[in-house]
Amino acid sequence: MKKYLFLIVMAVAVAAGCTKSGLIETPQSQSGPISFEPYLGKAPITKAANSDLKFLKTARTSDLYSGGFQVYAFLHGANDAEPTTFTSPYMNEEVWWEADKWEYDKVTYWPEGSKLAFAAFGLNASEGGCLLSNSGSLVEYTFNVKEKVSEQVDLIVAPYQTGLSTGNVSLNFKHLLSRVGFKIMSSDATAGVDIAIRSIKLCGKFKTTATIDITHVGEDGLPHLENKDGLEEEYVLFEGNDCFKIASTSCSTTAQPIYPNVILSGATYTDKYVQDTDEEQEDFEARVESAINKRYMMIMPGTMPASKSEAYIEVQYQLTSDEPRTAKVEIPSLEFKQGYAYEFILKVSTSAIVFDAEMTENWGNPVGPTEQLPLSPEA
Secondary structure (H helix, E strand, C coil): CCCCEEEEECCECCCCCEEECCCCCCCCCCCCECEEEEEEECCCCCCCCCCCHHHHCCCCCCCCCCCCEEEEEEECCHHHCCCCCCCCCCEEEEEEEECCEEECCCCCECCCCCCEEEEEEEHHHHHCCCEEECCCCCCEEEEECCCCHHHCCCCEEEEEEEEECCCEEEEECEECCEEEEEEEEECCCCCCCEEEEEEEEEEEEECCEEEEECCCCCCCCCCCCEEEECCEEEEECCCCCEEEEEEHHHHCCCCEECCCCEEEECCEEEECCCCCCCCCHHHHHHHHHHHHCCCCEEECCEECCCCCCCCEEEEEEEECCCCCEEEEEECCCCEECCCEEEEEEEEEECCCEEECCEEEECCCCCCCCCCCEEECCCC
16 A cells, blocks of 8 residues: 655734624714624634634624624723723623624613723633633633633633723724644545554643733733633543544645544544435535534644654554554644644655744634645654
8 A cells, every 4th residue: 555654834924804794873962872893803603613703793692602792881080091000890781693683682872072991801711611701800810721622612802992982892803822724734645545643743832821801901902811820731622432534635725624524433434424215405515614614723822842752743644444554743843823724735746754834823714835844744
């Protein structure tokens, strides 16, 4: 059988971008109701599904898949002095998308002759149990990155803004974590040769908790996670017997996302997603798309150790009837930045394993490969 090795590629780019939502049409007088106009990056998808505008418009739930957002408004003091205490909000509402507009339970009107300050965050983080209030505070929270990838969430926060008095409130949500995904591409496609990915581990030293005050922003105007603590040394993409399998001919021209699409039992791979006899094609495709959209790790921003033995990606793979093999790619000193997305591409080749990365700011569309570092799989 023809032997294959892996090539892991990481292309580097910065591509910022936001998408504007539909507005709620409201009276423009000072006493009109408060309405919202959220913005968020272009990425198409929560959990380790990342939040975007499309996701924000999904239904509110009591778990990490909840759409919508929590918003607080605080009244300015005399002579337009900015708020200094945050115990008595002028507005405290969950906002959700319904009938082509943003809704909330209690209609709140702009105050006559006064200004408001606003802050907001995605409901998926709080409903998923990752964002917890500190001693009942409305603005101070602790965020926790879960050990299991399936329980991780994308944390989005709209930077605190003051001095607003009328019109639609523009909430420009920002991603505060680093998003990590994996794709596969075959440079030597052969009919009848399948590529199976049994395991992917991202290893390093990752902080797991941090605090955030949603009324504070840094010099760059963005909210930041502070007081990072805790330690996790590896994140495993798959759980239980989940694996990924694809024909080498199906990923020869375009890198395909790696997600758990098969279940391994002994030496047999069984499809995890099969169309039911009474299931519409559109519904089946939606199920698969949902699984693909949940393929990401959401990790605390930080720099990996300089030691090659501590910072690496480990991949267990198999080619058709060949024996399972392991490959390791070192990533020492790689910095995972807040609000950036990273896509590691495993390239099937007959010569080497190479490492690089795709990196994008605000999760737009990454472009361009960079350096390649040869590495062979272990025997």
